[in-house]
Amino acid sequence: MPPLLLLAHGSRDPRHAATVEALAAAVRVLRPELPVTTAYLDHCAPRIAQVAPRLTDAIAVPLLLNRAFHAKHDIPAALRAAGSAIPVxxxxxxxxLLLEALDRRLAESGPDVADPAVRARTGVVLAAAGSSDPAANATTRAVAAEWRRTRGWAAVTIAHASGTGPTVAEALAALRAVPAVRGTAVAPYLLAPGLLPDRIAAAAAAARADHLAPVLGAAPELARLVLARHAEAALALGAPQPVSRPGAA
Structure with missing residues:
Protein backbone atom coordinates (compact mmCIF):
# COMPACT_ATOMS: atom_id res chain seq x y z
CA MET A 1 0.00 0.00 0.00
CA PRO A 2 1.47 3.41 -0.94
CA PRO A 3 2.44 5.79 1.88
CA LEU A 4 -0.11 8.41 2.90
CA LEU A 5 0.59 12.12 2.69
CA LEU A 6 -1.99 14.24 4.53
CA LEU A 7 -2.28 17.71 3.01
CA ALA A 8 -3.73 20.39 5.28
CA HIS A 9 -4.26 24.08 4.67
CA GLY A 10 -2.35 25.36 7.69
CA SER A 11 -3.07 28.24 10.05
CA ARG A 12 -1.30 30.71 12.32
CA ASP A 13 -3.44 29.27 15.12
CA PRO A 14 -1.39 26.48 16.75
CA ARG A 15 -4.57 24.51 17.45
CA HIS A 16 -4.88 23.83 13.72
CA ALA A 17 -1.61 21.91 13.35
CA ALA A 18 -2.19 20.16 16.68
CA THR A 19 -5.54 18.88 15.38
CA VAL A 20 -4.05 17.74 12.08
CA GLU A 21 -1.30 15.86 13.91
CA ALA A 22 -3.89 14.29 16.23
CA LEU A 23 -5.81 13.09 13.18
CA ALA A 24 -2.61 11.68 11.69
CA ALA A 25 -1.99 9.84 14.96
CA ALA A 26 -5.52 8.40 14.85
CA VAL A 27 -4.89 7.15 11.31
CA ARG A 28 -1.66 5.50 12.43
CA VAL A 29 -3.51 3.66 15.18
CA LEU A 30 -5.90 2.21 12.61
CA ARG A 31 -3.13 1.33 10.12
CA PRO A 32 0.15 1.05 12.05
CA GLU A 33 1.87 -0.50 9.03
CA LEU A 34 1.06 2.51 6.81
CA PRO A 35 3.60 5.38 6.70
CA VAL A 36 1.72 8.64 7.36
CA THR A 37 3.23 12.09 6.82
CA THR A 38 1.65 15.54 7.08
CA ALA A 39 2.36 18.67 5.06
CA TYR A 40 0.78 22.12 4.84
CA LEU A 41 -0.06 24.63 2.14
CA ASP A 42 0.69 27.64 4.29
CA HIS A 43 1.63 28.96 7.74
CA CYS A 44 2.69 25.60 9.27
CA ALA A 45 5.69 23.33 8.80
CA PRO A 46 6.55 21.21 7.00
CA ARG A 47 5.33 22.74 3.74
CA ILE A 48 4.37 20.63 0.76
CA ALA A 49 7.59 21.59 -1.05
CA GLN A 50 9.64 20.16 1.84
CA VAL A 51 7.87 16.79 1.90
CA ALA A 52 6.32 15.84 -1.42
CA PRO A 53 9.52 15.49 -3.51
CA ARG A 54 10.85 12.69 -1.29
CA LEU A 55 7.54 10.78 -1.18
CA THR A 56 7.47 9.78 -4.82
CA ASP A 57 5.40 6.64 -4.20
CA ALA A 58 2.85 8.24 -1.87
CA ILE A 59 -0.82 9.11 -2.30
CA ALA A 60 -1.89 12.53 -1.04
CA VAL A 61 -5.20 12.92 0.79
CA PRO A 62 -6.36 16.54 1.09
CA LEU A 63 -7.90 17.40 4.44
CA LEU A 64 -10.65 19.39 2.79
CA LEU A 65 -14.40 18.96 3.10
CA ASN A 66 -15.32 20.42 -0.30
CA ARG A 67 -13.80 20.42 -3.74
CA ALA A 68 -13.29 24.17 -3.96
CA PHE A 69 -10.37 26.49 -4.72
CA HIS A 70 -7.81 24.82 -2.44
CA ALA A 71 -8.52 21.40 -3.95
CA LYS A 72 -8.84 22.54 -7.55
CA HIS A 73 -5.97 25.03 -7.67
CA ASP A 74 -3.80 25.49 -4.57
CA ILE A 75 -2.83 21.87 -3.92
CA PRO A 76 -2.11 20.97 -7.57
CA ALA A 77 -0.09 24.18 -7.92
CA ALA A 78 1.91 23.46 -4.76
CA LEU A 79 2.69 19.93 -5.92
CA ARG A 80 3.73 21.16 -9.38
CA ALA A 81 5.96 23.79 -7.81
CA ALA A 82 7.55 21.05 -5.71
CA GLY A 83 8.19 18.97 -8.83
CA SER A 84 5.91 16.26 -7.49
CA ALA A 85 3.56 14.14 -9.58
CA ILE A 86 2.10 12.04 -6.76
CA PRO A 87 -1.60 11.26 -7.15
CA VAL A 88 -4.14 13.17 -5.06
CA LEU A 97 -18.80 9.23 7.80
CA LEU A 98 -18.88 13.03 8.00
CA LEU A 99 -22.51 12.88 9.07
CA GLU A 100 -21.53 10.38 11.78
CA ALA A 101 -18.77 12.72 12.93
CA LEU A 102 -21.23 15.64 13.00
CA ASP A 103 -23.57 13.52 15.12
CA ARG A 104 -20.72 12.74 17.51
CA ARG A 105 -19.70 16.36 17.95
CA LEU A 106 -23.25 17.60 18.34
CA ALA A 107 -23.92 14.96 21.01
CA GLU A 108 -20.86 16.28 22.88
CA SER A 109 -22.50 19.71 23.04
CA GLY A 110 -25.54 18.49 24.95
CA PRO A 111 -28.54 17.30 22.92
CA ASP A 112 -29.40 13.60 22.95
CA VAL A 113 -28.99 13.09 19.21
CA ALA A 114 -29.83 9.39 19.57
CA ASP A 115 -33.40 10.30 20.64
CA PRO A 116 -35.72 10.71 17.63
CA ALA A 117 -37.99 12.98 19.66
CA VAL A 118 -35.08 15.34 20.39
CA ARG A 119 -34.06 15.40 16.74
CA ALA A 120 -37.65 16.06 15.64
CA ARG A 121 -37.76 19.32 17.63
CA THR A 122 -34.18 20.52 17.02
CA GLY A 123 -33.11 22.83 14.20
CA VAL A 124 -29.44 22.69 13.25
CA VAL A 125 -27.20 25.21 11.53
CA LEU A 126 -24.46 23.51 9.51
CA ALA A 127 -21.86 26.29 9.64
CA ALA A 128 -19.25 25.99 6.90
CA ALA A 129 -16.40 28.24 5.85
CA GLY A 130 -18.17 29.36 2.69
CA SER A 131 -16.63 29.53 -0.76
CA SER A 132 -16.51 31.71 -3.83
CA ASP A 133 -17.21 28.49 -5.76
CA PRO A 134 -21.00 28.04 -6.10
CA ALA A 135 -20.57 24.29 -6.61
CA ALA A 136 -18.85 23.95 -3.23
CA ASN A 137 -21.64 25.84 -1.49
CA ALA A 138 -24.21 23.68 -3.27
CA THR A 139 -22.41 20.60 -1.96
CA THR A 140 -22.68 21.94 1.59
CA ARG A 141 -26.41 22.47 1.09
CA ALA A 142 -26.71 18.89 -0.14
CA VAL A 143 -24.89 17.67 2.98
CA ALA A 144 -27.33 19.63 5.15
CA ALA A 145 -30.31 18.14 3.29
CA GLU A 146 -28.92 14.62 3.65
CA TRP A 147 -28.23 15.13 7.35
CA ARG A 148 -31.82 16.20 7.91
CA ARG A 149 -33.25 13.39 5.76
CA THR A 150 -31.27 10.60 7.39
CA ARG A 151 -31.45 11.82 11.00
CA GLY A 152 -34.92 13.35 11.23
CA TRP A 153 -33.93 16.82 12.44
CA ALA A 154 -36.76 19.36 12.50
CA ALA A 155 -34.68 21.42 10.06
CA VAL A 156 -31.08 21.80 8.92
CA THR A 157 -29.88 24.95 7.21
CA ILE A 158 -26.44 26.19 6.28
CA ALA A 159 -24.46 29.27 7.26
CA HIS A 160 -21.15 30.63 6.03
CA ALA A 161 -18.42 32.05 8.23
CA SER A 162 -17.00 34.05 5.32
CA GLY A 163 -18.00 35.15 1.84
CA THR A 164 -21.65 35.10 0.88
CA GLY A 165 -24.43 34.51 3.42
CA PRO A 166 -26.39 33.38 5.15
CA THR A 167 -24.66 34.24 8.39
CA VAL A 168 -25.04 32.14 11.52
CA ALA A 169 -27.44 34.71 12.97
CA GLU A 170 -29.56 34.68 9.79
CA ALA A 171 -29.63 30.88 9.74
CA LEU A 172 -30.71 30.70 13.38
CA ALA A 173 -33.47 33.23 12.74
CA ALA A 174 -34.71 31.12 9.83
CA LEU A 175 -34.75 28.00 12.01
CA ARG A 176 -36.73 29.71 14.73
CA ALA A 177 -39.41 30.53 12.16
CA VAL A 178 -39.94 26.79 11.53
CA PRO A 179 -42.98 25.69 13.60
CA ALA A 180 -41.47 22.31 14.55
CA VAL A 181 -38.26 23.81 15.94
CA ARG A 182 -38.14 24.04 19.75
CA GLY A 183 -34.36 24.22 20.17
CA THR A 184 -31.38 25.20 18.05
CA ALA A 185 -27.84 23.95 17.60
CA VAL A 186 -24.86 25.11 15.56
CA ALA A 187 -22.54 22.46 14.12
CA PRO A 188 -19.30 23.75 12.58
CA TYR A 189 -18.57 21.96 9.32
CA LEU A 190 -14.85 22.56 9.75
CA LEU A 191 -11.94 20.28 10.52
CA ALA A 192 -9.80 22.26 12.94
CA PRO A 193 -9.96 25.23 15.32
CA GLY A 194 -8.97 28.65 14.06
CA LEU A 195 -10.29 32.02 12.97
CA LEU A 196 -13.45 30.81 11.20
CA PRO A 197 -14.56 28.37 13.93
CA ASP A 198 -14.01 31.13 16.50
CA ARG A 199 -16.14 33.45 14.36
CA ILE A 200 -18.88 30.82 14.22
CA ALA A 201 -18.75 30.29 17.99
CA ALA A 202 -19.00 34.03 18.66
CA ALA A 203 -21.95 34.38 16.29
CA ALA A 204 -23.72 31.37 17.84
CA ALA A 205 -23.30 32.84 21.32
CA ALA A 206 -24.48 36.29 20.23
CA ALA A 207 -27.56 34.80 18.56
CA ARG A 208 -28.25 32.60 21.62
CA ALA A 209 -28.06 29.18 20.01
CA ASP A 210 -28.97 26.50 22.53
CA HIS A 211 -26.00 24.30 21.64
CA LEU A 212 -22.66 24.73 19.87
CA ALA A 213 -20.77 21.64 18.73
CA PRO A 214 -16.97 21.45 18.53
CA VAL A 215 -15.22 21.27 15.16
CA LEU A 216 -14.90 17.82 13.62
CA GLY A 217 -11.25 17.50 14.67
CA ALA A 218 -9.64 14.09 15.05
CA ALA A 219 -12.95 12.25 15.29
CA PRO A 220 -12.64 8.47 14.72
CA GLU A 221 -14.91 8.80 11.68
CA LEU A 222 -12.46 11.28 10.13
CA ALA A 223 -9.57 8.85 10.54
CA ARG A 224 -11.62 6.12 8.86
CA LEU A 225 -12.58 8.51 6.07
CA VAL A 226 -8.96 9.49 5.40
CA LEU A 227 -8.09 5.82 5.03
CA ALA A 228 -11.09 5.24 2.78
CA ARG A 229 -10.03 8.04 0.42
CA HIS A 230 -6.47 6.70 0.41
CA ALA A 231 -7.68 3.18 -0.35
CA GLU A 232 -9.97 4.40 -3.16
CA ALA A 233 -7.09 6.21 -4.82
CA ALA A 234 -4.78 3.22 -4.37
CA LEU A 235 -7.37 0.91 -5.91
CA ALA A 236 -7.71 3.22 -8.90
CA LEU A 237 -3.94 3.00 -9.34
CA GLY A 238 -3.98 -0.79 -9.03
CA ALA A 239 -2.00 -0.80 -5.78
CA PRO A 240 -2.30 -3.82 -3.44
CA GLN A 241 -5.00 -3.38 -0.80
CA PRO A 242 -4.40 -3.93 2.94
CA VAL A 243 -5.70 -7.04 4.66
CA SER A 244 -8.57 -6.10 6.94
CA ARG A 245 -7.96 -6.49 10.67
CA PRO A 246 -10.52 -6.56 13.47
CA GLY A 247 -11.35 -2.99 14.43
CA ALA A 248 -9.75 -1.51 11.33
CA ALA A 249 -11.48 0.98 9.07
Whole structure:
Protein backbone atom coordinates (compact mmCIF):
# COMPACT_ATOMS: atom_id res chain seq x y z
CA MET A 1 0.00 0.00 0.00
CA PRO A 2 1.47 3.41 -0.94
CA PRO A 3 2.44 5.79 1.88
CA LEU A 4 -0.11 8.41 2.90
CA LEU A 5 0.59 12.12 2.69
CA LEU A 6 -1.99 14.24 4.53
CA LEU A 7 -2.28 17.71 3.01
CA ALA A 8 -3.73 20.39 5.28
CA HIS A 9 -4.26 24.08 4.67
CA GLY A 10 -2.35 25.36 7.69
CA SER A 11 -3.07 28.24 10.05
CA ARG A 12 -1.30 30.71 12.32
CA ASP A 13 -3.44 29.27 15.12
CA PRO A 14 -1.39 26.48 16.75
CA ARG A 15 -4.57 24.51 17.45
CA HIS A 16 -4.88 23.83 13.72
CA ALA A 17 -1.61 21.91 13.35
CA ALA A 18 -2.19 20.16 16.68
CA THR A 19 -5.54 18.88 15.38
CA VAL A 20 -4.05 17.74 12.08
CA GLU A 21 -1.30 15.86 13.91
CA ALA A 22 -3.89 14.29 16.23
CA LEU A 23 -5.81 13.09 13.18
CA ALA A 24 -2.61 11.68 11.69
CA ALA A 25 -1.99 9.84 14.96
CA ALA A 26 -5.52 8.40 14.85
CA VAL A 27 -4.89 7.15 11.31
CA ARG A 28 -1.66 5.50 12.43
CA VAL A 29 -3.51 3.66 15.18
CA LEU A 30 -5.90 2.21 12.61
CA ARG A 31 -3.13 1.33 10.12
CA PRO A 32 0.15 1.05 12.05
CA GLU A 33 1.87 -0.50 9.03
CA LEU A 34 1.06 2.51 6.81
CA PRO A 35 3.60 5.38 6.70
CA VAL A 36 1.72 8.64 7.36
CA THR A 37 3.23 12.09 6.82
CA THR A 38 1.65 15.54 7.08
CA ALA A 39 2.36 18.67 5.06
CA TYR A 40 0.78 22.12 4.84
CA LEU A 41 -0.06 24.63 2.14
CA ASP A 42 0.69 27.64 4.29
CA HIS A 43 1.63 28.96 7.74
CA CYS A 44 2.69 25.60 9.27
CA ALA A 45 5.69 23.33 8.80
CA PRO A 46 6.55 21.21 7.00
CA ARG A 47 5.33 22.74 3.74
CA ILE A 48 4.37 20.63 0.76
CA ALA A 49 7.59 21.59 -1.05
CA GLN A 50 9.64 20.16 1.84
CA VAL A 51 7.87 16.79 1.90
CA ALA A 52 6.32 15.84 -1.42
CA PRO A 53 9.52 15.49 -3.51
CA ARG A 54 10.85 12.69 -1.29
CA LEU A 55 7.54 10.78 -1.18
CA THR A 56 7.47 9.78 -4.82
CA ASP A 57 5.40 6.64 -4.20
CA ALA A 58 2.85 8.24 -1.87
CA ILE A 59 -0.82 9.11 -2.30
CA ALA A 60 -1.89 12.53 -1.04
CA VAL A 61 -5.20 12.92 0.79
CA PRO A 62 -6.36 16.54 1.09
CA LEU A 63 -7.90 17.40 4.44
CA LEU A 64 -10.65 19.39 2.79
CA LEU A 65 -14.40 18.96 3.10
CA ASN A 66 -15.32 20.42 -0.30
CA ARG A 67 -13.80 20.42 -3.74
CA ALA A 68 -13.29 24.17 -3.96
CA PHE A 69 -10.37 26.49 -4.72
CA HIS A 70 -7.81 24.82 -2.44
CA ALA A 71 -8.52 21.40 -3.95
CA LYS A 72 -8.84 22.54 -7.55
CA HIS A 73 -5.97 25.03 -7.67
CA ASP A 74 -3.80 25.49 -4.57
CA ILE A 75 -2.83 21.87 -3.92
CA PRO A 76 -2.11 20.97 -7.57
CA ALA A 77 -0.09 24.18 -7.92
CA ALA A 78 1.91 23.46 -4.76
CA LEU A 79 2.69 19.93 -5.92
CA ARG A 80 3.73 21.16 -9.38
CA ALA A 81 5.96 23.79 -7.81
CA ALA A 82 7.55 21.05 -5.71
CA GLY A 83 8.19 18.97 -8.83
CA SER A 84 5.91 16.26 -7.49
CA ALA A 85 3.56 14.14 -9.58
CA ILE A 86 2.10 12.04 -6.76
CA PRO A 87 -1.60 11.26 -7.15
CA VAL A 88 -4.14 13.17 -5.06
CA UNK A 89 -7.20 11.41 -3.64
CA UNK A 90 -10.66 12.91 -3.51
CA UNK A 91 -11.49 15.45 -0.82
CA UNK A 92 -13.19 14.11 2.30
CA UNK A 93 -16.71 15.31 1.61
CA UNK A 94 -19.40 14.44 1.12
CA UNK A 95 -19.51 11.15 3.01
CA UNK A 96 -21.80 9.34 5.46
CA LEU A 97 -18.80 9.23 7.80
CA LEU A 98 -18.88 13.03 8.00
CA LEU A 99 -22.51 12.88 9.07
CA GLU A 100 -21.53 10.38 11.78
CA ALA A 101 -18.77 12.72 12.93
CA LEU A 102 -21.23 15.64 13.00
CA ASP A 103 -23.57 13.52 15.12
CA ARG A 104 -20.72 12.74 17.51
CA ARG A 105 -19.70 16.36 17.95
CA LEU A 106 -23.25 17.60 18.34
CA ALA A 107 -23.92 14.96 21.01
CA GLU A 108 -20.86 16.28 22.88
CA SER A 109 -22.50 19.71 23.04
CA GLY A 110 -25.54 18.49 24.95
CA PRO A 111 -28.54 17.30 22.92
CA ASP A 112 -29.40 13.60 22.95
CA VAL A 113 -28.99 13.09 19.21
CA ALA A 114 -29.83 9.39 19.57
CA ASP A 115 -33.40 10.30 20.64
CA PRO A 116 -35.72 10.71 17.63
CA ALA A 117 -37.99 12.98 19.66
CA VAL A 118 -35.08 15.34 20.39
CA ARG A 119 -34.06 15.40 16.74
CA ALA A 120 -37.65 16.06 15.64
CA ARG A 121 -37.76 19.32 17.63
CA THR A 122 -34.18 20.52 17.02
CA GLY A 123 -33.11 22.83 14.20
CA VAL A 124 -29.44 22.69 13.25
CA VAL A 125 -27.20 25.21 11.53
CA LEU A 126 -24.46 23.51 9.51
CA ALA A 127 -21.86 26.29 9.64
CA ALA A 128 -19.25 25.99 6.90
CA ALA A 129 -16.40 28.24 5.85
CA GLY A 130 -18.17 29.36 2.69
CA SER A 131 -16.63 29.53 -0.76
CA SER A 132 -16.51 31.71 -3.83
CA ASP A 133 -17.21 28.49 -5.76
CA PRO A 134 -21.00 28.04 -6.10
CA ALA A 135 -20.57 24.29 -6.61
CA ALA A 136 -18.85 23.95 -3.23
CA ASN A 137 -21.64 25.84 -1.49
CA ALA A 138 -24.21 23.68 -3.27
CA THR A 139 -22.41 20.60 -1.96
CA THR A 140 -22.68 21.94 1.59
CA ARG A 141 -26.41 22.47 1.09
CA ALA A 142 -26.71 18.89 -0.14
CA VAL A 143 -24.89 17.67 2.98
CA ALA A 144 -27.33 19.63 5.15
CA ALA A 145 -30.31 18.14 3.29
CA GLU A 146 -28.92 14.62 3.65
CA TRP A 147 -28.23 15.13 7.35
CA ARG A 148 -31.82 16.20 7.91
CA ARG A 149 -33.25 13.39 5.76
CA THR A 150 -31.27 10.60 7.39
CA ARG A 151 -31.45 11.82 11.00
CA GLY A 152 -34.92 13.35 11.23
CA TRP A 153 -33.93 16.82 12.44
CA ALA A 154 -36.76 19.36 12.50
CA ALA A 155 -34.68 21.42 10.06
CA VAL A 156 -31.08 21.80 8.92
CA THR A 157 -29.88 24.95 7.21
CA ILE A 158 -26.44 26.19 6.28
CA ALA A 159 -24.46 29.27 7.26
CA HIS A 160 -21.15 30.63 6.03
CA ALA A 161 -18.42 32.05 8.23
CA SER A 162 -17.00 34.05 5.32
CA GLY A 163 -18.00 35.15 1.84
CA THR A 164 -21.65 35.10 0.88
CA GLY A 165 -24.43 34.51 3.42
CA PRO A 166 -26.39 33.38 5.15
CA THR A 167 -24.66 34.24 8.39
CA VAL A 168 -25.04 32.14 11.52
CA ALA A 169 -27.44 34.71 12.97
CA GLU A 170 -29.56 34.68 9.79
CA ALA A 171 -29.63 30.88 9.74
CA LEU A 172 -30.71 30.70 13.38
CA ALA A 173 -33.47 33.23 12.74
CA ALA A 174 -34.71 31.12 9.83
CA LEU A 175 -34.75 28.00 12.01
CA ARG A 176 -36.73 29.71 14.73
CA ALA A 177 -39.41 30.53 12.16
CA VAL A 178 -39.94 26.79 11.53
CA PRO A 179 -42.98 25.69 13.60
CA ALA A 180 -41.47 22.31 14.55
CA VAL A 181 -38.26 23.81 15.94
CA ARG A 182 -38.14 24.04 19.75
CA GLY A 183 -34.36 24.22 20.17
CA THR A 184 -31.38 25.20 18.05
CA ALA A 185 -27.84 23.95 17.60
CA VAL A 186 -24.86 25.11 15.56
CA ALA A 187 -22.54 22.46 14.12
CA PRO A 188 -19.30 23.75 12.58
CA TYR A 189 -18.57 21.96 9.32
CA LEU A 190 -14.85 22.56 9.75
CA LEU A 191 -11.94 20.28 10.52
CA ALA A 192 -9.80 22.26 12.94
CA PRO A 193 -9.96 25.23 15.32
CA GLY A 194 -8.97 28.65 14.06
CA LEU A 195 -10.29 32.02 12.97
CA LEU A 196 -13.45 30.81 11.20
CA PRO A 197 -14.56 28.37 13.93
CA ASP A 198 -14.01 31.13 16.50
CA ARG A 199 -16.14 33.45 14.36
CA ILE A 200 -18.88 30.82 14.22
CA ALA A 201 -18.75 30.29 17.99
CA ALA A 202 -19.00 34.03 18.66
CA ALA A 203 -21.95 34.38 16.29
CA ALA A 204 -23.72 31.37 17.84
CA ALA A 205 -23.30 32.84 21.32
CA ALA A 206 -24.48 36.29 20.23
CA ALA A 207 -27.56 34.80 18.56
CA ARG A 208 -28.25 32.60 21.62
CA ALA A 209 -28.06 29.18 20.01
CA ASP A 210 -28.97 26.50 22.53
CA HIS A 211 -26.00 24.30 21.64
CA LEU A 212 -22.66 24.73 19.87
CA ALA A 213 -20.77 21.64 18.73
CA PRO A 214 -16.97 21.45 18.53
CA VAL A 215 -15.22 21.27 15.16
CA LEU A 216 -14.90 17.82 13.62
CA GLY A 217 -11.25 17.50 14.67
CA ALA A 218 -9.64 14.09 15.05
CA ALA A 219 -12.95 12.25 15.29
CA PRO A 220 -12.64 8.47 14.72
CA GLU A 221 -14.91 8.80 11.68
CA LEU A 222 -12.46 11.28 10.13
CA ALA A 223 -9.57 8.85 10.54
CA ARG A 224 -11.62 6.12 8.86
CA LEU A 225 -12.58 8.51 6.07
CA VAL A 226 -8.96 9.49 5.40
CA LEU A 227 -8.09 5.82 5.03
CA ALA A 228 -11.09 5.24 2.78
CA ARG A 229 -10.03 8.04 0.42
CA HIS A 230 -6.47 6.70 0.41
CA ALA A 231 -7.68 3.18 -0.35
CA GLU A 232 -9.97 4.40 -3.16
CA ALA A 233 -7.09 6.21 -4.82
CA ALA A 234 -4.78 3.22 -4.37
CA LEU A 235 -7.37 0.91 -5.91
CA ALA A 236 -7.71 3.22 -8.90
CA LEU A 237 -3.94 3.00 -9.34
CA GLY A 238 -3.98 -0.79 -9.03
CA ALA A 239 -2.00 -0.80 -5.78
CA PRO A 240 -2.30 -3.82 -3.44
CA GLN A 241 -5.00 -3.38 -0.80
CA PRO A 242 -4.40 -3.93 2.94
CA VAL A 243 -5.70 -7.04 4.66
CA SER A 244 -8.57 -6.10 6.94
CA ARG A 245 -7.96 -6.49 10.67
CA PRO A 246 -10.52 -6.56 13.47
CA GLY A 247 -11.35 -2.99 14.43
CA ALA A 248 -9.75 -1.51 11.33
CA ALA A 249 -11.48 0.98 9.07
Missing amino acids: AEVLGPSP
